[in-house]
Amino acid sequence: MEFKQTRQGYVDGLKELAKDHDNLVVLDADVAKATKTYEFEAEYPNRFFNCGVQEQNMLSVAAGLALEGYIPFASTFGVFATCRAGDQMRNSIAYPKLNVKIGATHCGISTGGDGASHQANEDIAIARVFPNMTVLVPGDYEEAKQATIAAAKYDGPVYLRFGRDSYPVVEEVHSDFTIGKAKLLREGIDITIITTGIMVGEGLQAADTLSQEGYSVRVLHLPTVKPLDTEAVIAAAQETKGIVTAEEHSIIGGLGEAVAGVVGEHHPCPIIRVGVQDVFGESGQANELLDLYGLRAKNIVEAARKIL
Amino acid sequence: MIDEEKITELKKKAIEIRREIVTMVHRANSGHVGGSLGATDILVALYYHLMNHRPEQPDWADRDRFVLSKGHCTPVIYAVLADCGFFPKEDLKTFRRPGSHLQGHPHQPKTPGIEANTGTLGLGISTGLGMALGAKLRKQSHYYYIMCGDGEIQEGQAWEAAMFANKYKLDNVIGFVDRNYLQTDGNSEDIMPLDPLAPKWESFGWKVFTIDGHDYQQIIETVEDAKQETKPVMIIANTTKGKGVSFMENEVSWHGTPPNKEAYENALKELTDGI
Numbered sequence: 116m117e118f119k120q121t122r123q124g125y126v127d128g129l130k131e132l133a134k135d136h137d138n139l140v141v142l143d144a145d146v147a148k149a150t151k152t153y154e155f156e157a158e159y160p161n162r163f164f165n166c167g168v169q170e171q172n173m174l175s176v177a178a179g180l181a182l183e184g185y186i187p188f189a190s191t192f193g194v195f196a197t198c199r200a201g202d203q204m205r206n207s208i209a210y211p212k213l214n215v216k217i218g219a220t221h222c223g224i225s226t227g228g229d230g231a232s233h234q235a236n237e238d239i240a241i242a243r244v245f246p247n248m249t250v251l252v253p254g255d256y257e258e259a260k261q262a263t264i265a266a267a268k269y270d271g272p273v274y275l276r277f278g279r280d281s282y283p284v285v286e287e288v289h290s291d292f293t294i295g296k297a298k299l300l301r302e303g304i305d306i307t308i309i310t311t312g313i314m315v316g317e318g319l320q321a322a323d324t325l326s327q328e329g330y331s332v333r334v335l336h337l338p339t340v341k342p343l344d345t346e347a348v349i350a351a352a353q354e355t356k357g358i359v360t361a362e363e364h365s366i367i368g369g370l371g372e373a374v375a376g377v378v379g380e381h382h383p384c385p386i387i388r389v390g391v392q393d394v395f396g397e398s399g400q401a402n403e404l405l406d407l408y409g410l411r412a413k414n415i416v417e418a419a420r421k422i423l
Numbered sequence: 424m425i426d427e428e429k430i431t432e433l434k435k436k437a438i439e440i441r442r443e444i445v446t447m448v449h450r451a452n453s454g455h456v457g458g459s460l461g462a463t464d465i466l467v468a469l470y471y472h473l474m475n476h477r478p479e480q481p482d483w484a485d486r487d488r489f490v491l492s493k494g495h496c497t498p499v500i501y502a503v504l505a506d507c508g509f510f511p512k513e514d515l516k517t518f519r520r521p522g523s524h525l526q527g528h529p530h531q532p533k534t535p536g537i538e539a540n541t542g543t544l545g546l547g548i549s550t551g552l553g554m555a556l557g558a559k560l561r562k563q564s565h566y567y568y569i570m571c572g573d574g575e576i577q578e579g580q581a582w583e584a585a586m587f588a589n590k591y592k593l594d595n596v597i598g599f600v601d602r603n604y605l606q607t608d609g610n611s612e613d614i615m616p617l618d619p620l621a622p623k624w625e626s627f628g629w630k631v632f633t634i635d636g637h638d639y640q641q642i643i644e645t646v647e648d649a650k651q652e653t654k655p656v657m658i659i660a661n662t663t664k665g666k667g668v669s670f671m672e673n674e675v676s677w678h679g680t681p682p683n684k685e686a687y688e689n690a691l692k693e694l695t696d697g698i
Contacts, residue, residue, distance in 0.1 A: 172583035179553020211540040
């Protein structure tokens, strides 16, 4: 299995976009080596602005650049973008619906060794609650690149979520990326697994396990958490017996609750949310933490069995 | 030197604007009257003398931009924009009412002439700098006027912005601190001291001027001087909160309290006398 970083997909997307988008600029807040935007800086030094350790200022500056017709990509870690600079995301960017893209890396428990302070398990919830925000959570390197390119071509604020680690390359998600569109990876009638971000690989593995047991499993991948593809989600609720959601994020406020909300209003069915169970993480290697916090195919399978 | 006739004209305009401010806040029974009255002379000097702008073409690329970072003082900017012709004066009657484009704090997409969303303090300074950086990249030569409150710059973000402007040599930025020494809970030097303020901005790499923010000669000459500088400029404008209405002057209680009928009528009487 091949492993690649989603944050590398981000910067590769930026470099590709820069060629024919003269108004694309990149900002960072002293984590350019970690977010990988230093690679953009190396190629386009005049279109890169390192704001220092100033996430709040950076997001408002990005708003100003957008007001002057630029497409700013403001890059930092997810915890800083959403928690430290939440006011700026809300009032400088989302409220006036400015064309600012927030490239957030080091999201989720797989951030690893830095521990809970740096593991953004709440960022989807925060970004998604602001009106006008679009929230993209790509599943692998290629999809991260696609999401970055799609974000640049969309006029409005976008929160892009990437991880720190290297994650499995999942060929199945490399079809066309359209903001707001789910990707139907497996057709099935017994149960639906809905994934976002890096949980797509685990979701597919879980489907394989359940299929071997004779179940017909639908796998729906949602690289856009907002706007949610409600049509695909409602269809899953109507056409299968229940839904397991899987996200590398708190079960509060993320994909699981977004799905539960839509399903509850339109076609109630059993739903189990696989994700971080309302706890802070801890230091460890990414793989250890994904095991420890229940973010594996086997956890999805266990959840599915409760419904089946 | 600015001729006396021009200054008399600006002073008259300021009385009209101040009348509009107390009227708007009284009618809405909501809004920030004290800070708006205090900032009036600076806005009048900018919009009726110093700034290049086209009310009929609010998105004119070469216009000078004004960002009201102390976003709670919408009454003064709305009164000025309406008077300049950015939108009908009639709209002022809808201030803070449902359906109005005149929100309590500025909302750029809705109001012609408003350049940025501000209101949670500190944000507008950074947004103004981002805009100024954008103009620099295109080698445009217009100016960015950013007005912040003195209480506002207790926000850490203000000093992040101060560093940023210095790093990127944003000499197209002319800031004002509306230094009235009053904030919601009292005197700024009791709540969270800011003095000595000029050396703070200087040490962050800005050129600082300190002026009387009600003296048109000083405001205009200082802005002309500021344009010659090769650094970002901060003009510390000493002002009187509530300026022009004797019982509101230097009274912190008029920060966010609307005038009742009696206070409103008394305010108008004073503001009529000056014309």
